[in-house]
Amino acid sequence: MRSSPRVDDPLGGCDTVAAPDHTPSRKKTMTTAPYELRPLTVPASVDAPDAADFLAMVDVRNEIYREISDNDDEAATAAQLLPHFQENPDNDKRSWIVIVGDDVVGRVIVDIPAEAGSQVAYWIIELLERVQGRGIGSELLGVVEDTARKAGRTVLESWAEHPEPHPGAPTERLAAPTGFGTIPLDRPARYYRRHGHTLEQVDRKSILEIEPSLSTVTAMQAEALVHAAGYRVEQWTLPVPDRYRESFAWAKSRMSTDAPAAGLEVDEEVWDLERLGRHEARYLEAGQTVLVTAAVHEASGQVVAFNELCSGADPTATSQQMDTLVLREHRGHRLGQLIKCAGILRWREIAPQSPRIITWNAEENRPMLSINEAIGFAPAAYIGAWKKVFG
Numbered sequence: 001m002r003s004s005p006r007v008d009d010p011l012g013g014c015d016t017v018a019a020p021d022h023t024p025s026r027k028k029t030m031t032t033a034p035y036e037l038r039p040l041t042v043p044a045s046v047d048a049p050d051a052a053d054f055l056a057m058v059d060v061r062n063e064i065y066r067e068i069s070d071n072d073d074e075a076a077t078a079a080q081l082l083p084h085f086q087e088n089p090d091n092d093k094r095s096w097i098v099i100v101g102d103d104v105v106g107r108v109i110v111d112i113p114a115e116a117g118s119q120v121a122y123w124i125i126e127l128l129e130r131v132q133g134r135g136i137g138s139e140l141l142g143v144v145e146d147t148a149r150k151a152g153r154t155v156l157e158s159w160a161e162h163p164e165p166h167p168g169a170p171t172e173r174l175a176a177p178t179g180f181g182t183i184p185l186d187r188p189a190r191y192y193r194r195h196g197h198t199l200e201q202v203d204r205k206s207i208l209e210i211e212p213s214l215s216t217v218t219a220m221q222a223e224a225l226v227h228a229a230g231y232r233v234e235q236w237t238l239p240v241p242d243r244y245r246e247s248f249a250w251a252k253s254r255m256s257t258d259a260p261a262a263g264l265e266v267d268e269e270v271w272d273l274e275r276l277g278r279h280e281a282r283y284l285e286a287g288q289t290v291l292v293t294a295a296v297h298e299a300s301g302q303v304v305a306f307n308e309l310c311s312g313a314d315p316t317a318t319s320q321q322m323d324t325l326v327l328r329e330h331r332g333h334r335l336g337q338l339i340k341c342a343g344i345l346r347w348r349e350i351a352p353q354s355p356r357i358i359t360w361n362a363e364e365n366r367p368m369l370s371i372n373e374a375i376g377f378a379p380a381a382y383i384g385a386w387k388k389v390f391g
């Protein structure tokens with residue numbers, strides 16, 4: 001599946017919308033605590049004089065993810081995230097920071113994709129634990145809905161990690177309508193349901209400890225090669241070499257149509273060479289390394305499968321598996337296994353200090369999960385994909 005919205009913050013862009021007034025909420029017993037919602041200033045660079053709010057947003061993001069996951073696997077630097085927030089033609093991203101007292105305690109992002117005919121707005125509301133349970137998150141949903149409505153969108157979609165409860169905590173669970181995967185009925189799940197959002201899909205977050213997996217990965221690569229006659233593996237770090245730009249851009253566009261989407265609304269993305277260039281620039285400007293491992297169809301010279309690995313906040317951080325895809329018409333040749341294994345082995349040389357790789361897959365995506373499990377990826381958490389349709 002595609003990389004998590006949570007990790008690389010692909011919800012891009014920025015804008016300003018008036019903060020809601022902080023009138024008491026509807027129920028007498030439920031009064032929203034005072035807070036400020038400030039449109040996020042997106043600076044030209046991380047050392048620009050107006051970068052303070054952006055840096056605070058990145059800090060609070062990392063702290064919230066540490067609270068949820070109990071580790072820094074998804075930590076990002078300001079330099080890494082900045083290009084994803086700067087204005088671009090692919091999406092219109094509106095972001096705010098939430099302030100209580102003098103502290104930035106959360107953030108809100110609404111992302112309006114630019115795809116023609118799109119009905120969707122992607123969003124996140126994330127608050128530190130210490131300000132949860134005061135009605136702030138519920139009130140902020142009004143801002144999300146207003147922003148989406150004004151942009152002409154009728155479908156809200158959002159992803160949240162639902163960590164496993166501590167021993168002794170209630171264990172009621174919610175099943176995905178796909179029949180694959182469950183999540184704990186925790187605060188975010190109750191929040192989504194209370195506000196009319198439905199669980200559409202469960203994704204599995206998995207972690208691979210690289211070093212112990214290497215002998216298995218080497219053997220699995222050799223096994224896959226036997227079944228992959230007519231294809232060759234090509235690898236590069238971004239930018240994409242000229243001879244593959246066209247077919248790689250096409251393969252990227254197929255992520256939006258060929259990955260399992262359950263009941264989610266997914267726009268078909270158009271990837272021309274300009275969009276590919278913008279995608280590359282976001283990672284290169286941030287100083288990140290992205291390794292692409294592609295399977296090339298010998299007869300046509302086209303990229304027909306690819307896998308992307310990306311460096312984390314520093315050389316010793318957890319690496320991220322981004323998109324992996326085998327085009328439908330080229331499935332059945334073990335290309336998924338081949339490119340995954342070839343990617344991990346090359347990544348070991350490129351990022352030898354990175355101990356782990358993190359990846360996300362739809363729980364119903366058995367072919368991909370089977371490869372990952374055989375390689376040694378272990379489940380770390382489950383992610384709910386939530387949707388609300390409104391008029």
Ligand SMILES: CC(C)(COP(=O)(O)OP(=O)(O)OC[C@H]1O[C@@H](n2cnc3c(N)ncnc32)[C@H](O)[C@@H]1OP(=O)(O)O)[C@@H](O)C(=O)NCCC(=O)NCCS
Pocket residue numbers: 029030031032123124125126127128131132133134135136137138139158159160161187188190191
């Ligand atoms: C999910 C999230 C956004 C909710 O925000 P929040 O501000 O805690 O939401 P609310 O305060 O409106 O509701 C949370 C709880 O407080 C209760 N509550 C709200 N106002 C209250 C008040 N004034 N007095 C007492 N209780 C109150 C609600 O009934 C609710 O109870 P529950 O957890 O038992 O269901 C927040 O918990 C969060 O940031 N979680 C991590 C990120 C995440 O999962 N985001 C999901 C959306 S992308």
